[in-house]
Amino acid sequence: MPDLLLELFSEEIPARMQAKAADDLRRMVTDKLVAEGLVYEGAKAFATPRRLALTVHGIPARQPDLKTERRGPKMGAPDAAVQGFLKATGLQSLDEAKIQKDPKGDFYIALIEKPGSAAIDVIAEILPVIIRTFPWPKSMRWGERSAKPGSLSWVRPLHSIIATFGIETEEPDVVKFSVDGIEAGQTTYGHRFMAPAAISVRRFEDYEAKLKAAKVVLDLQARKDIILADAKELAFAQGFELVEDQVLLDEVAGLVEWPVALMGSFDQEYLTIPDEVIRATIRNNQKCFVVRDPKTGKLANKFILTANIEATDGGKVIVAGNERVIRARLSDAKFFYETDLKTKLEARLPKFEQIVFHEKLGTQAERIKRIERLAAEIAPLVGADVEKAKRAAHLAKADLVTEVVGEFPELQGLMGKYYALAQREDASVAAASEEHYKPQGPADRVPTDPVSVTVALADKIDTLVGFWAIDEKPTGSKDPYALRRAALGVIRLILENTLRLPILNVAKSAMAGLPAKGDAPKLPADLLAFFADRLKVQLRDQGARHDLVDAVFSLGGQHDLLLVVRRVEALGKFLDTDDGKNLLAGAKRASNILSIEEKKDKRTFDGAPDAGLYKLPEEKALAVAIDQVKQEAAAAVRQEDFATAMSAMAKLRPAVDAFFDKVKVNDDEPSVRENRLKLLNEIRAATRAVADFSKIEG
């Protein structure tokens, strides 16, 4: 079956857009092919700075023929309706229509046969539309044609298009179409500097090979592999080790068609700057890799750049030029760093009075004060030294107004730590500058030092409560203040450090310090529900049952997340046992019967059953078991020993089973029936010592 080759050759496409563009191209073309009845065997897309390419193989040469039936008017319908039907279906007269019998009156049916088109013609119609509607994040107009409305928009000027279609053994055909004056053909161009001449190609195989000969590596992954391997080799040859950087690698591979790794140096004197600052300088501004000494783990005074050409001088001039720029950059970074060290962190705090955190939540200075206060309250709950926690909270944000962080925002916190250590702060206080931002995501490390934990909690809870108070909660996919991440951070801080933190109490304290109060009475419950949701997501990601989270939160008053999770774990284990499963079945059965009867009688069956009305031994036995289990479970729960509480619950099971086996709930005698329903209610009540069983699925 035939294959399609498509190439869109343009001026330099931003590196960050290439991978998605290749993916979009593949998706749009193949979706459209399938929608047109052209089911293909495989497709692969490619991107370089100057081209998007797509190969689709195994496309049928023709669309299948389409047969459709179209229902027309009833027999004897007015002439206008008949004429309309004929016109719409292309039939000459009603003689060509079929008649379909129907009890409500027979009607005409037109059989329309649409022969499939040649695939190449279908593709010629599909491609211009895809090119015109391509979803670039930003696109532009250019050249003479941009004088007229409706001219083509592309990420950068589009120069030529290859579109060929055909089977392997024959000369393929050019798919004939044009977009904004660009005719599809079979010509492309090689590397901008090393092989700029036109190249004529037939199909994907010779296209890729000819490009390679013309110094273009089409495949992004191949370019990445080359850069990585060569960079490692260069570093290794000098006795160093490449500091790998996936994001940088992706970007650099999107800036070159023919990657050539080269190594350069900078003066040793710059190694007095923290490694992270050197790396940020070299990486962000110059898009170069850094290398480290494998023995010390410290950076070496070398960097690796990726050129786009094999220079005729072996790269000497390129390396020298990059060294000049990197030296200037490092000289600035050193100046920033040394300037920062001259000012103490606390001396920077007045600046925060001028910086608005959020227009409704006051300045950064006010926020820092709130975090300090909250940290002082949380510290004893977490086992942190109160004074250290306050000091840490006081300084934790100060580096935001330093020169280095101004230049490299991603070094926030880390620089605070360096500056705090430089002014001889306590090690825990200094560490909190960096650690209080953690965990930043599900994969990030959770701090363990109690001082860091305290400030991290205070920072996140202030954020959450604040945005809750001004009603800026996340909705759907929108979470501009990263509140979900903050809540998950709080959860992980608590669970992984096994902290006992009454969240509602802390949230209420946090609220007290806010300039905006919002819907104060409702806020805590609302926020707790948000935590419950995040916890469910968290547990589900770990493979736990999220319905059990509901079953525990449904008990009310559960705001000690560590206990909630322990309860959920114990419940999960219990429900894995036969006792657990059967008790759940029994409790659910009791619940179901009760809700039916409650509905019927329009009343509830609260209140203690009357022991005098028990007629059968199973009733009495159940009543006794309930009493005993209630006490034992309650005692165990008080001890926070949920496993024992669950074992106690297990004792209910035989009594419940026997009760349902032998006892008819809806006794003819109303007083007995009522009493039995009350007893069922007691089962429900007893199980609530550990969870709301009605929320458990299954």
Add this chain to the structure above:
Amino acid sequence: MPGYGQAPLSPPSPPIALTGQGPGTYFAAPQKPKKSAALNPVARFQGPPEPDRPPMAASPAKAPSFQELILRLQTYWAKQGCVILQPYDVEMGAGTFHPATTLRALGGKPWKAAYVQPSRRPKDGRYGENPNRLQHYYQFQVIMKPSPPNLQDLYLKSLAAIGIDSSIHDIRFVEDDWESPTLGAWGLGWECWCDGMEVSQFTYFQQVAGVECAPVAGELTYGLERLAMYVQGVDRVYDLNFNGRDGADKVTYGDVFLQAEQEYSRHNFEHSDSDMLFKQFVMAEEACKKYLDAGWKDGKREAHLMALPAYDQCIKASHVFNLLDARGVISVTERQSYIGRVRELAKACGDAWVHTEAGRAV
């Protein structure tokens, strides 16, 4: 050390910016040839062995002087059909403000021009003490409307014309979208890198003065001092050879501009008359509006007869704002409002311009 006056203590930070009002990027710093520098391309990419070259020399020929660089660029772009204009006689922050770019980018008529424009960034003054920061520097500006299909090639050939050989230099087009909030303008394009250093900006204007460009113009901006430092291998702007002579006849960039940098830095940071400047801003703003109002032919908004004089006042307002900003007398919140006021003037001028003979659609 002479004080920095009211200026915020700034490190040797952004140097001579290229276009627009965006933050500048960095100059290349000194390079002392180092025998030990590792230059090991991986084996399979290794070119033929070559005799040692001095690292910076693009070619064995002597690197062009500062003025030679300008002359070569002018000659080159003249050959491409550009009119070679002289600098505009009003102070401005970037070559883009020249009416030959801002206004001529609008309207349907073809337009090709190239010129040097002195660019004033009062805030970037460093009393002549920073090796690559100036409050007055030169941009070389090229505009071609409509953007020709081979504009990238034309640009690369212009680099060759000033001695940058693409067989030994790594020249790259790195994404850089341009936006000027003061001009109500934006475009897409690149920073052009040579061996890791940004040497030019390349922009396809999409909108200028709030008006859609039809057709689109291509704009190139060369930072001349930076380029000259690169091709001459100089690490301090004041050491640039200005006239290409040696010995007693040699004139450096410092000979020409060092004193000016010192004097203007004093002026910009310490002595400029804020009261007068605040008044001048308002005067320029009012004059601009007055000329725009008066310029509509027969009072109907069909043809405009004074777009250019009105636009001069817009440029003046913008420069006065920059002076006030350097003096540190405009707060963060006011800053946005001043930028907005200049933008409104620019937009009104753009609207007037497209109703003139040269600015109409065709």
